[in-house]
Amino acid sequence: MTSRIVKTVSRTIIPFIFLFGIYIIIHGHLSPGGGFQGGVIMSMGVILIIISYGHDIIHNYTKSLSLIETLGVALFIFMGLIGILIGKSFFSSIGTIWLLNIIIGLKVCSGIVLFYMLFIKWEHPP
Numbered sequence: 001m002t003s004r005i006v007k008t009v010s011r012t013i014i015p016f017i018f019l020f021g022i023y024i025i026i027h028g029h030l031s032p033g034g035g036f037q038g039g040v041i042m043s044m045g046v047i048l049i050i051i052s053y054g055h056d057i058i059h060n061y062t063k064s065l066s067l068i069e070t071l072g073v074a075l076f077i078f079m080g081l082i083g084i085l086i087g088k089s090f091f092s093s094i095g096t097i098w099l100l101n102i103i104i105g106l107k108v109c110s111g112i113v114l115f116y117m118l119f120i121k122w123e124h125p126p
Contacts, residue, residue, distance in 0.1 A: 035104025072107025
């Protein structure tokens, strides 16, 4: 159980964490950063929610997070195969790096949150 101060501060700062993570993901092809770094930042926002409000608040979303991670891998491979389908090499389709950054960001965010939830379940069995 956390205090009202922790909940208020986290409720104030979490939107800015997500906004910064989305910014890093979207502008990753123009500046340092990208899908992985933005995904880690966004997962820290979700983990802050878990720490502030308890792990029961996100426990119902584990299947959705697992599905997002699986779809992230499938979409990443599909984006690579598009280059082969158009007659070029793997990942050679032009103009898709921003889409790859979004896919990687969602996959990394969901994967890190799932790892954290696994560690919580391991530390505090039901």
